[in-house]
Amino acid sequence: MQSETRPRRDRSNHNSNSVELKRWGLLVAGSALAVYGVTRRSKVGLSLAAAGGLMAFRGAKIGAQPRELRAQTSFAVNCSPAEAYQVWRSFENLPLFMRHLESVKSIGDRRYEWTARGPMDVEVRWTAEIVDDHENGRIVWRSLPESDFHISGFVEFRSAPGGRGTIVSVSIQYELPAGPLGKIVAAIFGKDPEFTIREDLRRFKALLEAGEISTTDGQSHGPRSILVAAMHAAYPERRKESERE
Amino acid sequence: MKAVCWMGKEKMSVESVPDPKILNPRDAIIRVTSTCICGSDLHLYDGYIPTMKQGDILGHEFMGEVVELGSRINPEKLKVGDRVVVPFTIACGRCFFCQNQLWSCCDNTNPNAWVAEKMMGFSPSGLFGYTHMLGGYAGGQAQYARVPFADVGPLKIPAGIPDEKVVFLSDIFPTGYMGAVNCELRYTKRRHRLHLGLRPRGSVRNTKRLPARSGKSYRDRSSSRTLAYGQRCRRGDNRF
Numbered sequence: 001m002q003s004e005t006r007p008r009r010d011r012s013n014h015n016s017n018s019v020e021l022k023r024w025g026l027l028v029a030g031s032a033l034a035v036y037g038v039t040r041r042s043k044v045g046l047s048l049a050a051a052g053g054l055m056a057f058r059g060a061k062i063g064a065q066p067r068e069l070r071a072q073t074s075f076a077v078n079c080s081p082a083e084a085y086q087v088w089r090s091f092e093n094l095p096l097f098m099r100h101l102e103s104v105k106s107i108g109d110r111r112y113e114w115t116a117r118g119p120m121d122v123e124v125r126w127t128a129e130i131v132d133d134h135e136n137g138r139i140v141w142r143s144l145p146e147s148d149f150h151i152s153g154f155v156e157f158r159s160a161p162g163g164r165g166t167i168v169s170v171s172i173q174y175e176l177p178a179g180p181l182g183k184i185v186a187a188i189f190g191k192d193p194e195f196t197i198r199e200d201l202r203r204f205k206a207l208l209e210a211g212e213i214s215t216t217d218g219q220s221h222g223p224r225s226i227l228v229a230a231m232h233a234a235y236p237e238r239r240k241e242s243e244r245e
Numbered sequence: 246m247k248a249v250c251w252m253g254k255e256k257m258s259v260e261s262v263p264d265p266k267i268l269n270p271r272d273a274i275i276r277v278t279s280t281c282i283c284g285s286d287l288h289l290y291d292g293y294i295p296t297m298k299q300g301d302i303l304g305h306e307f308m309g310e311v312v313e314l315g316s317r318i319n320p321e322k323l324k325v326g327d328r329v330v331v332p333f334t335i336a337c338g339r340c341f342f343c344q345n346q347l348w349s350c351c352d353n354t355n356p357n358a359w360v361a362e363k364m365m366g367f368s369p370s371g372l373f374g375y376t377h378m379l380g381g382y383a384g385g386q387a388q389y390a391r392v393p394f395a396d397v398g399p400l401k402i403p404a405g406i407p408d409e410k411v412v413f414l415s416d417i418f419p420t421g422y423m424g425a426v427n428c429e430l431r432y433t434k435r436r437h438r439l440h441l442g443l444r445p446r447g448s449v450r451n452t453k454r455l456p457a458r459s460g461k462s463y464r465d466r467s468s469s470r471t472l473a474y475g476q477r478c479r480r481g482d483n484r485f
């Protein structure tokens with residue numbers, strides 16, 4: 001799905017020559033310095049090795065992150081396309097199963113204000129409008145051109161063959177903004193945005209079929225090891241109060 | 246409450262842990278009256294199954310009395326005070342698999358389904374007390390247990406039947422029965438007995454069969470350790 005009005009800045013598949021030169025220059029020089037530093041076998045050598053390692057690391061990071069990302073996934077849901085459409089079309093329901101979203105509020109005229117919460121509780125907001133809406137079929141939305149964060153997506157509901165319910169397909173496409181906002185957005189969607197929306201869709205399926213989303217967050221357990229306790233503190237499972245009744 | 250916790254490979258201990266709480270509207274809390282140890286618990290004990298964490302409560306074969314219900318449990322299906330056997334699989338009752346009575350394939354009860362999919366290609370349902378790959382649910386080797394989707398799984402037991410006669414319905418009996426069905430075991434004129442897996446599972450399969458007046462008896466001797474355990478059971482030396 002392409003967006004017609006915003007400019008396409010295609011930096012995803014090729015980098016310009018100067019960026020490539022910088023990247024490989026840093027990598028090669030950094031690695032060479034690191035190797036030299038290690039062979040020196042002294043305190044000075046150690047600091048040279050550390051500096052070389054840092055250079056190589058920075059070189060590897062340049063141009064490695066694609067700026068435009070897309071993700072697509074499908075799930076079979078045991079309900080009619082109409083039921084699935086009804087739940088999705090009320091965009092206020094999206095945060096129930098899309099864990100990266102904090103809230104989606106209607107501001108009238110088929111426009112919604114989306115809020116996502118990133119690490120350290122930093123909020124990212126954007127406004128999106130519904131571009132296309134076929135009842136029980138397809139919903140397409142797109143962020144407004146003046147938003148800081150450009151994202152678009154569509155969801156399709158098709159009857160599954162053999163009367164087995166509905167195939168729900170979701171696709172999102174977004175562009176990482178430059179600077180610190182880009183880092184926050186990358187943290188919100190994770191390293192693999194397809195994983196993020198696939199799990200969101202899995203929760204949508206659970207919500208529609210079972211009426212609730214399975215969880216073990218908050219259950220009893222014995223004493224955890226220090227490593228596991230640290231892991232849980234660093235990556236808490238975020239459940240919203242709205243998911244519980 | 247007290248619970249049996251996995252504390253590492255070959256390390257189990259009884260710990261004081263918080264009482265379970267209702268987390269979802271279709272949950273129930275069961276006061277456990279009987280619980281079993283399964284042969285597959287020994288795989289966890291021996292450290293063969295990945296995704297265990299120190300502090301996990303084990304136990305997937307348990308029964309007891311309902312003490313608390315979530316807000317969306319239909320009172321006609323289950324009420325406080327009912328005596329129930331809880332199956333080891335957790336099933337939502339409304340997905341394609343549950344509607345086809347393939348409860349152990351339920352789509353909606355494993356919150357960590359992506360881990361199982363990576364490891365096995367497809368995720369089964371969530372299980373009680375059996376690794377985080379299969380949901381990470383706290384199990385029933387404890388004084389109380391939280392049972393999700395309590396209007397689907399738990400089997401009501403009428404008064405007057407002791408625990409020991411029905412607790413096997415949670416896992417071991419249906420598992421053994423399914424093995425017999427899958428192998429198309431049938432009654433024949435000469436009733437051969439086949440003891441498969443001389444751990445508790447094999448013992449249960451044995452007790453279900455009609456007594457054979459004639460015919461041969463075959464034993465799976467593939468594990469001498471298992472065989473020795475089976476012999477100890479028959480002598481009455483059952484440490485479990």
